[in-house]
Amino acid sequence: MLPTLNEQQYLCEHYRFNAEQRLKVFNFFVVLSMFADGGVFAAVEKEFHPLILILLGGFVVIVSAVFWLVDARSRQLLNLTVPGLKALEQHFSEEARIFARDSRSHGRIVRYTFAFRALIMGQLLFGGAVVAFGFFSLFSIS
DSSP states (O other): OOOOOOHHHHHHHHHHHHHHHHHHHHHHHHHHHHHHHHHHHHHHHTTOOHHHHHHHHHHHHHHHHHHHHHHHHHHHHHHHHHHHHHHHHTTSOGGGOHHHHHHHHOOSSSSHHHHHHHHHHHHHHHHHHHHHHHHHHHHHHO
């Protein structure tokens, strides 16, 4: 027999699950990026063949692009619940209407999304620069 779930529980659980998943994915991205960047710096320091740099840079670019897409999907899933949560908040006092107050008060920069995108974009640019450096080094050897 399935447990009964009311609308409020359903929306809150959906939002909580996806918010936690988004933060976990971002944390994983940060750790994976540190290892990938460390590999790049080690390869440069030890003067590995430029093809290694191209592969490492390409890996950073691919990882960044994949995490950008995963984060975009996570945002979509979170945004699905916001209208329902705002509707539920209409029964609360003004001080307890978290989603309504947040949508009026935050700017475009002071948001998780901005921070996530800035770091992912930084990694994407770093990976692209490593690929370019690898190609430049490869053709300057010849």
